[in-house]
Amino acid sequence: MATVGRATGVRAEQAAATRARILDAAERLFAEEGLAAVSHRRIGAEAGQRNVTAVGYHFGDRTDLVRALLLRHQDEMEEARRALVAVARPGVTADWLRCLVQPVLDVVVALPQPTWMLRCGAQLLSDPGVRALLEDEVLAAPWLVAADRGLDDCLGHLGPDERADRRAMVRTLVVQLYAEREAAVAALPADGVAAAWGRFSAHLVAATTGLLEAPAAD
Secondary structure (H helix, E strand, O other): OHHHHHHHHHHHHHHHHHHHHHHHHHHHHHHHHOOOOOOHHHHHHHOOOOOOOHHHHHHOOHHHHHHHHHHOOHHHHHHHHHHHHHHOOOOOHHHHHHHHHHHHHHHHHHOOOOOOHHHHHHHHHOOHHHHHHHHHOHHHOHHHHHHHHHHHOOOOOOOHHHHHHHHHHHHHHHHHHHHHHHHHHOOOOHHHHHHHHHHHHHHHHHHHHHHHHOOOOO
């Protein structure tokens, strides 16, 4: 029985490692070429899988693969966000923006460099089907919801339409700047990555705070 248990454990570890290689390959290819341009067969080949059905075997269809990418680091982000929400001050826009921005960048800094996560995210979010998946699953994460509500409570000086417009501006700005900065950071030596992302985080929070706190136009 012990031998069977060890064999089962080894197979599970091998399957997890294969899944990780497939996700790494998908993330890089989607980042470079976009969602529609990359086939499961190509992802499998880039991940070193000789079986052309490997991606489907481990992840099902394209939607399941995208879901796995979107949720890949959600637990780490939620744990970091929980700690930030606990100390965020009511009505302080920068605190609540930091709850949204910083956990993502903390994950990027902790990953092997260079990373493709943010560029992949920008490509995925340009697809209408992925946006629906994002709303149904990723944006429902409890601490992300709490941070979003805290930020919304800071925007009482804006009417509903202008508030929605500015929130949309911030989302678009953040996603695109994440992707652009990730590409720039990829050229840095490893010992400069954390500091570069730290500066970027501070600048991004300051800029988006200004955008949201500007006097109402309407």
